Amino acid sequence: DARVTQTPRHKVTEMGQEVTMRCQPILGHNTVFWYRQTMMQGLELLAYFRNRAPLDDSGMPKDRFSAEMPDATLATLKIQPSEPRDSAVYFCASGLVQGAGNSPLHFGNGTRLTVT
């Protein structure tokens, strides 16, 4: 059963440290999304890629966050330097989009980040 894999599942770090979250999308999917979930803000779209090219990262604080897809099997989300307000669950999701249409997203189980 194909699934999106995220690592690590949990990360506790001190303020100022760099954090890297990784995602392996489902093989064959051409879109990858990064979402952040908090109680206050709900699910926020941070960035998304189509065919490894970034299409929209307007939801991401550019000064500290960066998202990349070095290859089709790996997406990364980095925070440098991390701050306590970055504490949240970060989800990666992938989907197969054809043309201008849409598709269901398949989510990983998230990375729970705590910045102290």
Add this chain to the structure above:
Amino acid sequence: SQQGEEDPQALSIQEGENATMNCSYKTSINNLQWYRQNSGRGLVHLILIRSNEREKHSGRLRVTLDTSKKSSSLLITASRAADTASYFCATGRVQGAQKLVFGQGTRLTINP
């Protein structure tokens, strides 16, 4: 920014009863999707309805879409304890349909 707003925020019913959750949105959409999230897990896709469809069924799930009112509803019939979860609607806009924007969710509790 949030596009969909679910209503109610929380719903608690007895096992066997039907559960109805609503979603309202603001801009024109290409499609609307419903997802379920169990505690500590990622979201799971339930059903997708396109803007030219009015109703869709999948097992015990029934989704309706009223584009004139910019609203959708999710009905779960004959609820089970395993249906306890948070339910989210997500909209894909006409421009950039693949960019899904999620609402805040409805927390559903099924009491045995």
